[in-house]
Amino acid sequence: MVERNWLVLTDGWLMSRNAKTAHGVLRYGRDPIAAVLDTEHQGHDLSSVMPSLERAAPIVGSVSEGIDAGATSLLLGVATPGGWIPDHWRPLLKEALEASMEIANGLHGFLGDDPELVELAERHGGRLWDVRKPPDGIPLNSGLALQVPQRIVGTVGSDCAVGKMTVSLELTEVARAKGWSPEFIATGQTGILIAGKGIAVDRVISDFVSGAAEQLVVDADERSDILLVEGQGGLWHPAYSGVTLGLLHGSAPEVLVLVHRAGREAIEEPPYTKLPPLDHVVRTYEDIASWVRPCKVACVALNCGGMSAEEASSHIQAAEELTGLPAGDVWRGDAEKLWAAVEEALSR
């Protein structure tokens, strides 16, 4: 695996939701952070600008300052219009490649399709990492995930963008603290940048989604004893339900954690499909996953972002009453409670 020391480009968007890839890597990344590149906040430290990330790093104004801070990889950490690389980034990218850096890119547009950047990387010994580009040779699914020695725990969601990756990562940390040897299995671009490996399953040819999920499970570190598979999409979102199901069936989890945005009654995007009550969501995921391997939802990870403590607590209590399962918000310190429920489900 490549050794990295990140220079995280946020390009003035450090505090925006557009920088959620950067936020993910800054909060959970396994590789060290040399510096953040953001002219809006340069001269400050990340720990004072965004204390919630729990990470100290200088914020610099240029690639060369990042290199001076020890950076070896430039991370393009901001969503851009249409997912393409904006022209005004080009001088930065060239400067990084001329300094033999790696550039890691989670956007839809691929650096490897740009002849000038490819030529520069080759000439200077730099590297272009298009995180969303699927590897060659993904097989069709053949049920191999049923045969791996590790236990398999998946996250699933009632909708997209509710926090499945964060829940998987928080539970991975608790699992490690409890003596497991867990591996977080990344299935989307931010997760891949955090883990240093993975496949963006929504970018794979549809026939091979469950084969990609199976391959991720089969290729997990053999020293691990439990795999936490990052879920994608949601069964009730017609634009993504196919990816959700292919990933679920391909990765063949024994235990699921349902991630739900507290209070949400319909998906957030067109056609605004109505969600069934939470106990029905739980049963549906259990039924559908169990076609491949017997599977139980262990607990409900509620995302109560922006709510008061009372409001969050009332949502958590209501979810527990409705589903009969432990519920909690990992963003409010409930990861241990949820992990206990996962362990309990695994032991059944």
Add this chain to the structure above:
Amino acid sequence: MVERNWLVLTDGWLMSRNAKTAHGVLRYGRDPIAAVLDTEHQGHDLSSVMPSLERAAPIVGSVSEGIDAGATSLLLGVATPGGWIPDHWRPLLKEALEASMEIANGLHGFLGDDPELVELAERHGGRLWDVRKPPDGIPLNSGLALQVPQRIVGTVGSDCAVGKMTVSLELTEVARAKGWSPEFIATGQTGILIAGKGIAVDRVISDFVSGAAEQLVVDADERSDILLVEGQGGLWHPAYSGVTLGLLHGSAPEVLVLVHRAGREAIEEPPYTKLPPLDHVVRTYEDIASWVRPCKVACVALNCGGMSAEEASSHIQAAEELTGLPAGDVWRGDAEKLWAAVEEALSR
């Protein structure tokens, strides 16, 4: 739409299951058949060699004989190892292109990736049609299928390769005879060759499967009043369930026809997932489709291939008792019965 007169290449495999693409086009294709190219059976007529196809056409031994019979398009109608174009076809392909023919290819390997063939096609005004290659610019799903004026009827299956395409085509013929203006919506390579248009949804990047399904529905002939959407895969097949669901949610049918291989109790490929009883299969498809739009299964199309009349009839009766729905085998003349059930479901 391109005018075609087919020369169907079966390369000695005319009577084999490997030629199922050829069989589909010969049985259901909307375009005329000039000739079949098969050295094994040359000199005979198709109607005597394979009467079940209900089509007369000379079987010839060379491309030039096919051209003499009026052919304008060479159809590669046989599955090959790995889905690639075998070397011994190259002289045939070159001869066809040098005669300015079109070549239609439903294999995984694309003619358009072969510089020599591309150059020949350009030089002689021929055309290369890689049927499985998705069009550019497929949008993400946004629920537009809910707004088209046509009624939408889908086929779904308990497993892969049980006859969903054939059932859709047979019902399309009955619908037309009954005064509807139906359009068969092709979602796989053989269906596309038959219809002359469509998208092979299993070859689309997974994020865009339901967008492709939506686009097929939205782009249907505006003179049509009912769309018969060819289903793919099966929910219980972990390798294809994602494609099945993306297509189902993207095309948003109001009525489904469940296609089932009589007597099958588990999927035919690894991991040999056990199928639930047929009434449960019906309810599952209804529930899952209804998340996007209220949807009922109208009837069960049983594939009783190879069974005696008594055996088939006993399977049909058992399916009717178990599901409470009309059942029948379109390969044994029950298409009208099933269509009546579809009309009844549409009128509810």
